Amino acid sequence: MSTELVIKDLHVSVEDQPIIKGLNLNVKQGEIHALMGPNGSGKSTLANALMGNPFYTIDSGEITIGGVDLLELEPDERAKLGLFLAFQYPTAIPGVTMANFLRMAVSAVRSEDSNGSETTELIPMREFRRELRAKMRQLGVDESFARRYLNDGFSGGEKKRAEVLQLAMLEPKIAILDETDSGLDIDAVRIVGESVNQLIGPNLGVLIITHYPRLLNYIRPQFIHILLDGKVVESGGWELAELLEDKGYDPIREAHGLTETVVEDEPEEALPSLRA
Amino acid sequence: MAEQEKPNETVDIGVSSEYKYGFHDDVKPVFKSRKGLDTEVINEMCDVKEEPDWMRQYRLKAYEIFKQKPDLKWGGDLSDLDYDDIYYYVKASDRVERSWDDVPDDIKKTFDRLGIPEAERKFLAGVGAQYDSEVVYHNIEEELEKIGVIFVDTDTAIREYPDLVKEYFGTVIPSADNKLAALNSAVWSGGSFIYVPPGVKVDYPLQAYFRINSENMGQFERTLIIADEGAEVHYVEGCTAPTFSSESLHSAVVEIICKKGSRVRYTTIQNWANNVYNLVTKRATAYEDAHMEWIDGNLGSKLTMKYPSIYMMEPGAHGEILSIAFATKGQHQDAGGKVIHCAPNTSSRITSKSISKDGGRSSYRGELKVLNGAKGCKSNVECDALILDEDSRSDTYPVIQIDADDVNVGHEARVSKIGEEQLFYLMSRGLSEEEASTMIVNGFIEPLVKELPMEYAVEMNRLIQLQMEGSVG
Numbered sequence: 001m002s003t004e005l006v007i008k009d010l011h012v013s014v015e016d017q018p019i020i021k022g023l024n025l026n027v028k029q030g031e032i033h034a035l036m037g038p039n040g041s042g043k044s045t046l047a048n049a050l051m052g053n054p055f056y057t058i059d060s061g062e063i064t065i066g067g068v069d070l071l072e073l074e075p076d077e078r079a080k081l082g083l084f085l086a087f088q089y090p091t092a093i094p095g096v097t098m099a100n101f102l103r104m105a106v107s108a109v110r111s112e113d114s115n116g117s118e119t120t121e122l123i124p125m126r127e128f129r130r131e132l133r134a135k136m137r138q139l140g141v142d143e144s145f146a147r148r149y150l151n152d153g154f155s156g157g158e159k160k161r162a163e164v165l166q167l168a169m170l171e172p173k174i175a176i177l178d179e180t181d182s183g184l185d186i187d188a189v190r191i192v193g194e195s196v197n198q199l200i201g202p203n204l205g206v207l208i209i210t211h212y213p214r215l216l217n218y219i220r221p222q223f224i225h226i227l228l229d230g231k232v233v234e235s236g237g238w239e240l241a242e243l244l245e246d247k248g249y250d251p252i253r254e255a256h257g258l259t260e261t262v263v264e265d266e267p268e269e270a271l272p273s274l275r276a
Numbered sequence: 277m278a279e280q281e282k283p284n285e286t287v288d289i290g291v292s293s294e295y296k297y298g299f300h301d302d303v304k305p306v307f308k309s310r311k312g313l314d315t316e317v318i319n320e321m322c323d324v325k326e327e328p329d330w331m332r333q334y335r336l337k338a339y340e341i342f343k344q345k346p347d348l349k350w351g352g353d354l355s356d357l358d359y360d361d362i363y364y365y366v367k368a369s370d371r372v373e374r375s376w377d378d379v380p381d382d383i384k385k386t387f388d389r390l391g392i393p394e395a396e397r398k399f400l401a402g403v404g405a406q407y408d409s410e411v412v413y414h415n416i417e418e419e420l421e422k423i424g425v426i427f428v429d430t431d432t433a434i435r436e437y438p439d440l441v442k443e444y445f446g447t448v449i450p451s452a453d454n455k456l457a458a459l460n461s462a463v464w465s466g467g468s469f470i471y472v473p474p475g476v477k478v479d480y481p482l483q484a485y486f487r488i489n490s491e492n493m494g495q496f497e498r499t500l501i502i503a504d505e506g507a508e509v510h511y512v513e514g515c516t517a518p519t520f521s522s523e524s525l526h527s528a529v530v531e532i533i534c535k536k537g538s539r540v541r542y543t544t545i546q547n548w549a550n551n552v553y554n555l556v557t558k559r560a561t562a563y564e565d566a567h568m569e570w571i572d573g574n575l576g577s578k579l580t581m582k583y584p585s586i587y588m589m590e591p592g593a594h595g596e597i598l599s600i601a602f603a604t605k606g607q608h609q610d611a612g613g614k615v616i617h618c619a620p621n622t623s624s625r626i627t628s629k630s631i632s633k634d635g636g637r638s639s640y641r642g643e644l645k646v647l648n649g650a651k652g653c654k655s656n657v658e659c660d661a662l663i664l665d666e667d668s669r670s671d672t673y674p675v676i677q678i679d680a681d682d683v684n685v686g687h688e689a690r691v692s693k694i695g696e697e698q699l700f701y702l703m704s705r706g707l708s709e710e711e712a713s714t715m716i717v718n719g720f721i722e723p724l725v726k727e728l729p730m731e732y733a734v735e736m737n738r739l740i741q742l743q744m745e746g747s748v749g
Contacts, residue, residue, distance in 0.1 A: 051704050055696065075703035076712075084704075091701040095719030101705075104715065108706035120711060149719070166705065 002029040003066040003082060003173040005050075005205065010061035012042075012049045012230075018059070019045040021230035029173050030202040034216055034241070035209045037227030038249045043209045044088060046227075047178035051085040052078050065174060080109050082173030086163040086180050092151040098162065099146040103128045106169050135168045139195045157188035164195045174205040181215040193218025213241045229258050312360040315339065318462060321365045325465075330442065331434060338451035338461030345455035351641065352579040352608045357553055362525050364463040364496070420478070425509075426471040427482050430498050433469035440471060444502055448531035448559050448587075457557045460496045460529040467497035467528065472507035472538075481510040481543070481729050499530040503538035503566075510541040512729060524552045526577075532560035532568065536590070539567040545732055547739055548577035550606055558584040562622075565592035571727055572599045574609050575739055583641060585614035588622035588653075595624040598724045600736075602743055603636030603668070612642040612673075617653040617680075628659040629721050632668035633743070639671040640689070648679040656686040662720050663693050664713065714744040 005027045012020035019042045027033050037043050049056045050063060052075040063070040065081050073081075093101065106128065108120045122128075136143055141161055151159055160180055167175055177196065181189045196219050200206065208221060224241050226234040228249070233256050234240060243251070253259070307324050309317050318339055322332040348354060420427060426437060433441050451461040468484050503509055526548065534540050540560065548554050554577040562568045570584035586595035597613035615624040630638035640659045661670035672689045694716050702712035718725070718740055725733045 051700075053700050055700075074709070075700060076706050076708050079704055079706040087701065087704075091695070091697045093698055093702065093716060093719050095722030096715055101702075101715065104707060104711065105702075105705035108708075108711070120707075170705065 002202075003205075004028045005083070005174045005207070006062070006064045007050070008062040010046075010049070010063065011059040012045055013057050013059055014045060014055065019230055020049065023061070023227075023231055025207075025225060025232060027174055027205045027207050029205045031223065032200065032206045032219060032221040033208065033223040033225065034213075034221040035207060035225045035227050035232070036211070036213065036241070036244060038211065041227045042230040043211070043227060044178055045230075047085055047088075047176050047209055050078075050176060051075055051083065076108065079105075079170070079172075080111075084167055084170055084172035084175040086160075086167060086175065086177045088179040088182055090151045090154075090159045090163055092149070092154075094149050094152045096150050097147055098150050098165075099129075099132065101150050102132060102146075102166065102169050105166070106131075109170050109172075132169065135165065138198055139165055139168060140191075141165055156183045157185075157191070160184060160188070160192045161195065164192060164199070167196070168199055171203075173203065174207070176207045176209065177215075178209050179211065180208070181210060181212065186214070189214055190218060213245055216241055226252055228253060228256060307366070309363060309365040311363055313339070313362075313364050313463065317364055321463065321465070324365075325431060327434060328438065334446070334451075335462045335464075338458050339463075341451050342455060342458035342462055345452075345458055348455060348581075351581045351610045351639075354553070354555075354579070357525065359459075365465060423476050423478075424473040425476060425478055426469065428469050430467040430469045430500060431465065433500075437469070437471070440502070441469065441500070444500060444531070444533060446531070448533060448561055449529050449557055454557065456527045456555050457529055460498060460527050460557070464496045464498035464529065466495075467499040467530075468501070468511070468513075469499070470501040470509060470511060472503050472509045474504040475506040476504075477508040478510070479508075481512045483512040483514070495524075495526045495528070497528045499528065501530075501532045501540060501542070503532075503534050503540045505535045506537040507535070508539040510543065510729075512543045512732065514545045514547075514732065514735070524549070525555070526552055527555045528557070530556070530558040532558075534560060534562045534566035534568045534593075536564040537566060538563075541569040541571065542584075543571040543728060543732065545573040545575075545728070545736060545739075546577070546580070547575045548580075550576060550578055552577045554580040554582065556580075556582045558582065559587070560585070560595070561587045561589050562593035562595055564590035565594075566590075567594045569596040570598070570613065571724065572597070572611070572613075573724070573728075573736060574599070574601045574611050575743065577607060577609075579608045579610065581610045583612045583614050583643070585616070585643075586624065588615070588617045588619055588624065588650075590619045591621045593619065593622045595622075597624075597626045597628075598727060599626075599628045600721050600724050601628075601630040601638045602740065603630070603632045603638040604743055605634040605636060607636045609636070609638040610641055611638070612640045612659075614643040615645070615655060616643075617646040617650045617655065620650050620680075621652040622650065623654040625655070626657045626659075627724070628657075629724060630659070630661045630670060631664065631717055631720065632661070632670050633664040635665075635667040635669075637669040637671075639673060641673045643675045644677070644685065644687075646678045646680045646683050646685070650680045651682045653680065654684045657688070658686075659689045660720070661689075661691040662717065663691065664717075710744060714741055717744060 007023055007025045010020055010023040011018065023046065035043065045056060049058060052073065058071055065083055068081055070078050103122055104120065107122045111120055132146060136145065151162060154162060180192060184192065193215050208215060208219060224236055225232045226240060234252060309320060315336060318335050322335065446461065449457050451458045470482065472478060501511060532540055532542060546554065560568045568586050572582065572584055574580045574582060584597055588595060595615055599611050599613055601609035601611045603609040609630065612628055613626040615626060626642055628640045630640060632638045638661065642657060644655055644657055646653050657674065659672055663670050670691055674687060676685065676687060678685060694713055698716055699709060699712050702715060703709060707715065718737055725736050728736060
């Protein structure tokens with residue numbers, strides 16, 4: 001049976017400032033969704049709230065995965081239920097090699113007994129190495145990656161590829177990609193997009209959160225949702241992405257009686273063509 | 277003097293775990309001096325040890341210096357330390373053992389729990405394990421003897437190599453250096469003596485385990501290492517102590533002489549019980565083109581004061597000090613390093629990492645001196661402190677004094693807290709909060725741990741894990 005991430009009437013605030021204001025969204029295993037919105041619409045807030053970042057406060061609403069309520073669960077318990085977040089800005093952990101970290105993480109999410117206080121039993125080194133090597137080969141990641149310190153001194157592109165490698169190793173049921181294309185040049189977007197494509201299949205549901213449609217050239221979603229002012233205001237198919245490509249967010253804003261808000265501080269990038 | 281009765285305390289390493297090595301085997305010492313110190317105790321000790329007269333005179337003279345020296349007024353709080361409430365000499369076995377089979381069973385049991393035989397099977401060349409004041413087990417591979425390397429306990433060295441000991445003993449750290457050096461000089465017992473002849477390279481680490489077992493027993497080992505011209509040696513010392521209900525004092529003196537072109541590395545990992553005062557004087561002299569390294573890991577104890585130092589005596593000498601300190605509840609780690617550039621074109625590096633948790637306090641205390649005329653010296657000091665919670669504390673007390681021209685000196689200090697972002701990131705990958713913090717701490721000290729022999733690196737990571745247990749919630 002396929003697992004579903006269900007978000008119902010979700011309200012999230014940051015430092016008493018409401019950001020997400022009644023959001024509804026369902027993502028099933030095997031489906032690809034794109035949530036598109038301009039700066040300040042609440043994209044990253046949603047991604048962080050879903051994963052349980054303590055900085056974000058859930059005021060009301062529901063988040064469940066496979067019917068299990070996530071709201072009271074710590075981030076690690078959510079990960080063990082099959083939720084994954086590819087971070088927009090992955091944090092560096094100096095002194096911890098990618099391989100050691102991944103072995104611990106993979107062992108943790110696969111442990112049968114998800115009792116938080118138990119010490120994780122590590123999966124055997126040989127088995128882990130074999131699997132890591134295979135996944136690195138599949139994604140075209142250099143083997144030296146395994147020995148480097150996690151995200152420490154990584155270029156923007158390397159960080160995003162490291163996130164995709166983690167996604168591949170952890171084999172979640174539902175993955176959220178938070179602005180995975182941001183800060184990358186067009187070649188890097190292609191490489192990351194193709195890597196994610198490698199992982200797509202009936203066991204993985206993906207929620208791509210993005211400002212620009214360019215990543216969608218490589219990962220074609222079945223469902224597109226438009227996020228404005230903390231709510232999903234439109235849902236549909238590929239035609240919505242094309243509409244954005246041609247006209248931007250303004251017509252949708254006007255249709256919903258919203259004015260432009262600019263909150264987040266993000267570099268302005270040229271909108272690359274969907275048909276490039 | 278009446279035995280002071282105090283209720284048993286559980287030593288607190290993290291909240292839920294008991295001190296891992298806090299077992300106390302029932303070993304009957306063969307000889308134990310009474311509490312406190314005077315010339316009679318020292319004379320008695322010399323009699324039992326059957327020491328030559330020069331050492332007896334040396335001890336008595338040091339005792340006079342000890343009495344005259346004022347108490348230390350800096351570093352940590354020593355006001356609860358009562359010099360009269362300490363046993364200064366306990367001898368657990370009257371023979372120095374060579375073979376594991378000859379070691380008494382109860383002592384062996386303690387060593388088994390510390391994993392010494394396994395360690396030996398793996399790669400030890402010689403094991404000198406100090407149990408109370410006397411070395412009871414000392415095994416030197418025949419190979420070492422063949423190439424002329426001496427690796428014995430210091431008491432044996434006094435008997436078998438008196439000329440060599442007399443030539444160097446107390447030359448790097450004289451009795452009058454400080455109050456605790458004087459105390460050690462008066463009552464020292466055990467420790468390692470190593471002599472590596474010119475051009476000889478020992479390619480495996482020489483190791484010794486030190487361990488306090490008798491309640492209220494001061495442990496005053498004395499280690500002397502001489503690397504002759506072009507010689508190379510790595511000495512490793514690991515310490516664990518059982519838990520006791522009243523204070524214990526550990527005050528060692530370590531002297532190292534690195535002659536022209538030699539290389540010496542001295543690695544220590546200490547994990548004392550929470551009631552131990554660990555006050556150690558460690559100093560090395562490095563001559564022309566010699567290379568000296570201190571690697572020093574301090575866990576546990578009530579108060580540690582330890583600043584390994586290197587005197588650069590001749591051009592081309594190089595010194596490195598890597599120090600890790602971990603302070604948890606009720607602990608103060610006052611550690612760091614000292615480098616004195618006495619000759620031109622010498623170089624040094626001090627790297628210090630400290631972790632404070634559950635109200636623990638760690639201080640970096642360092643001294644870097646370049647003497648007049650020591651041109652062209654280079655030195656770099658780097659201290660990183662990681663503070664795990666609001667109750668804990670970290671301080672830095674660097675002293676830099678440059679009296680020469682054309683000198684290149686750098687100093688960097690950083691204090692950080694475990695970032696919420698780092699925790700969230702690791703937890704989002706399935707690690708519990710405790711696993712995530714432990715991983716961040718292990719990453720923090722990794723640059724030093726990777727310098728340790730494999731076995732010690734594993735132990736260090738295990739100790740850190742133990743310290744982190746129960747730290748969350």
